[in-house]
Amino acid sequence: MLKLYDLHRSGNCYKIRLLLSLIDLEYDKVSVNANAGENKAPEFLKLNPRGQLPVLVDDGRVLWDSTAILVYLAGTYGKGSWLPEDNYELAQVMQWLALEQNEGRYGLARARAIVLGNPTPFARLGNLEECKTLAYVALEVLESRLETQPWLVGAQMTIADVACYPYVALAREGDIDASQFHSVGEWLGRIEALSNYIPLPKAGD
Numbered sequence: 001m002l003k004l005y006d007l008h009r010s011g012n013c014y015k016i017r018l019l020l021s022l023i024d025l026e027y028d029k030v031s032v033n034a035n036a037g038e039n040k041a042p043e044f045l046k047l048n049p050r051g052q053l054p055v056l057v058d059d060g061r062v063l064w065d066s067t068a069i070l071v072y073l074a075g076t077y078g079k080g081s082w083l084p085e086d087n088y089e090l091a092q093v094m095q096w097l098a099l100e101q102n103e104g105r106y107g108l109a110r111a112r113a114i115v116l117g118n119p120t121p122f123a124r125l126g127n128l129e130e131c132k133t134l135a136y137v138a139l140e141v142l143e144s145r146l147e148t149q150p151w152l153v154g155a156q157m158t159i160a161d162v163a164c165y166p167y168v169a170l171a172r173e174g175d176i177d178a179s180q181f182h183s184v185g186e187w188l189g190r191i192e193a194l195s196n197y198i199p200l201p202k203a204g205d
Contacts, residue, residue, distance in 0.1 A: 002027035011166035096160035107134030108167035111174030146183035
């Protein structure tokens with residue numbers, strides 16, 4: 001059975017839990033207490049030398065980094081959905097994963113980490129105003145795409161949507177007002193209406 005090393009409040013971990021739920025995969029969840037330094041313990045560093053979450057173990061094979069895990073789960077268990085086989089659409093998915101890992105991570109995610117006072121270098125070394133500027137770039141790019149189609153790539157939801165969703169939906173926790181981006185708001189609603197949708201982590205969780 002799949003095993004997920006998880007930090008509940010993390011948007012990156014949530015992406016994996018969301019995809020696992022959407023494709024109806026059973027897994028064992030191992031909660032890691034980052035406040036107690038469990039992610040820096042020698043046994044955990046054997047799984048991920050970066051000391052970060054999430055980590056997925058599948059039949060002895062270990063993967064870390066949320067993007068890598070999403071790609072693996074979609075390709076291995078997605079039954080042809082979630083990760084397009086067409087090379088052009090696949091490349092488009094990679095584009096949106098890149099946006100999420102750049103403007104999304106250093107904008108939306110980092111702003112949230114700073115406002116919530118996360119005790120990590122990622123939060124401490126960030127500048128909130130610079131993060132908010134990047135966050136609005138991400139939201140504007142997403143809005144321009146979602147004005148013309150319901151999902152980021154093709155006619156159905158892919159891991160591009162799964163990856164970009166959490167920190168956009170949590171934008172308010174980073175002191176970012178996304179209400180002006182109406183197509184983004186409708187997209188969030190479509191995701192949250194899915195039958196296997198699971199709730200986002202809340203501040204303080």
